[in-house]
Amino acid sequence: MGMPATAIEAADFSGLHLLLVDDNKFIRILIREILRGFGFLRIAEALSVVEALERVRQNRPDIIICDWMMDPEDGLTLLRNLRGSADPHTRMIPFIMLSGEVRDDRVSMAIGEGADSYVAKPFTAATLMTHLLRVIAKQEEQYFLD
Amino acid sequence: MISRPQTLRQKVRGPNARPIATLVTQGDRAAGRVQSQFGDFLPGRLNELRHAADSLLGHPGDAARRHAVVFIAQDLRSSSVTAGRPRLGAILASLEDAAGKDVLDAEILRLHLDVVALVSNPGLPESDYRRLTADLARAVAHRDKA
Numbered sequence: 163m164g165m166p167a168t169a170i171e172a173a174d175f176s177g178l179h180l181l182l183v184d185d186n187k188f189i190r191i192l193i194r195e196i197l198r199g200f201g202f203l204r205i206a207e208a209l210s211v212v213e214a215l216e217r218v219r220q221n222r223p224d225i226i227i228c229d230w231m232m233d234p235e236d237g238l239t240l241l242r243n244l245r246g247s248a249d250p251h252t253r254m255i256p257f258i259m260l261s262g263e264v265r266d267d268r269v270s271m272a273i274g275e276g277a278d279s280y281v282a283k284p285f286t287a288a289t290l291m292t293h294l295l296r297v298i299a300k301q302e303e304q305y306f307l308d
Numbered sequence: 309m310i311s312r313p314q315t316l317r318q319k320v321r322g323p324n325a326r327p328i329a330t331l332v333t334q335g336d337r338a339a340g341r342v343q344s345q346f347g348d349f350l351p352g353r354l355n356e357l358r359h360a361a362d363s364l365l366g367h368p369g370d371a372a373r374r375h376a377v378v379f380i381a382q383d384l385r386s387s388s389v390t391a392g393r394p395r396l397g398a399i400l401a402s403l404e405d406a407a408g409k410d411v412l413d414a415e416i417l418r419l420h421l422d423v424v425a426l427v428s429n430p431g432l433p434e435s436d437y438r439r440l441t442a443d444l445a446r447a448v449a450h451r452d453k454a
Contacts, residue, residue, distance in 0.1 A: 170317065172325040178316065188349040188387045192342045199338035200331045224316055231386075233379055256316070262386030284390040287335030291328060298316040305315045 170295050179204040181223035183214040183240060184260070185232045189283075193227060193260075196287045200294075211235040215243060218252055225297060227281075230261040230272070237261075238275060245276040254304070256297035260285075346391035350428055353384050361407070361421055368412040377407040377417075395437055399427050402444065413451050419444060 180202055184190045194205055206221050208214035210232065217223070226244070230237040237259055247253045259277040261268060269280045278300050279293040357380045364373040385400035403420040406413065423440050426432060 170320065170328065172327050173320040173331065174322045174325040175320055175331075176324065177319045177322075186383055186387055188342075188346060189390060191345075192339060192390065195338040195342050196335040199335035201326065201334075224319070231379070231382060262382055262389075283386040284392075287339050288332050291332050291335065295328070298320065302315045302317045 170298065173201070173295075175201040175294075176203045178202060178224045179206070179221055181206045181208065181214065181217050181221065181226045181228075183208045183211075183226065183228040183232075183237065185209045186229065189229065189260075193290070196290055199287065200291065211237075211240045211243070214240050218244065218255070222251060223255060225256045225258065225294065227258045227260060230259055230263065230268075238272065241272070241275050241277055254301075256301050258293050258297060343391045346387070346393065347430070349387070353380070353387070354424065354428060356380055357384060357424070358421060361417060364407065364412065365414050365417065368414065374407060374412070378404050381407060393430065395432075396424070396427050399424050399441070399444070402448070406448070416448060416451055419447055 175197075180197060182190060182193055182197070182205055184193070184207075190207060190209075194207065197205055206217045206223065208217050212235070214226070214228065218226075226240075228237040228240055241257055241259065244252055244255060244257065256278045257276065258279045258281060259272040260281045260283065261272070262283045264282040272280050278297045281289060281293050357377070360373065360376040360380050364370065364377050367373055381400050381404045385397045385404065388394070388400060389397035399420065403417070403424060406416045406420050423444050426440060427437060
């Protein structure tokens with residue numbers, strides 16, 4: 163089986179399970195509604211790292227979107243937990259880091275820790291879509307390399 | 309025979325797939341609806357900021373209280389900008405700097421809180437906003453020089 167390299171021009175997101183992690187209610191609702199607009203039907207939400215890890219165990223999401231800045235534990239802590247997991251699926255879940263910080267060192271740190279994409283706030287629906295398509299394509303590249 | 313799980317790209321294919329541009333338009337519409345509700349979230353978060361700042365002003369050397377103010381200000385800044393309220397975001401960025409300084413200047417922090425309260429009104433005329441930000445910048449520059 164070869165590795166398709168074509169861009170995704172159409173999509174049906176209803177079969178994907180997405181986990182959204184953010185302790186900011188407004189941003190959580192905003193992203194959830196944008197995702198529903200995209201056609202996502204299975205969106206789980208978590209307000210903390212502990213809750214997110216529980217949702218990962220329960221629901222085995224296909225993609226995680228997580229805000230960096232959360233209290234008491236931040237998005238980087240969640241990312242490190244996932245990438246250090248003994249479970250291969252959990253270790254490989256595509257992870258989109260969301261942050262109000264746009265400094266290069268922050269982006270590099272997130273990518274270095276295993277984030278698949280980095281969305282700087284403020285963002286638009288188009289930006290979010292671009293990052294979703296990016297991690298979907300990246301996951302496929304990884305899949306065919308294994 | 310053991311079959312490999314589907315890739316994410318395979319999961320988003322299918323007869324119900326819709327053009328990405330259409331999905332983005334739907335996402336944009338959803339974002340617009342949520343952004344118009346930002347005013348419902350704002351008062352509660354501003355109260356939290358005011359409460360945290362009052363607590364810091366009572367204990368100016370307390371690192372945890374300082375962290376709380378900076379955390380809420382950052383969170384509110386990114387929400388504001390994402391909700392299409394860049395003026396409020398700009399004042400909150402300045403407040404973050406003021407609260408994060410090694411030596412807290414109580415008057416400067418109070419001044420920021422007052423300006424945040426005024427700028428949180430989306431109907432504030434642009435001329436008033438410019439005057440307020442100019443006054444604030446002058447006060448900060450004066451204190452920095454001192």
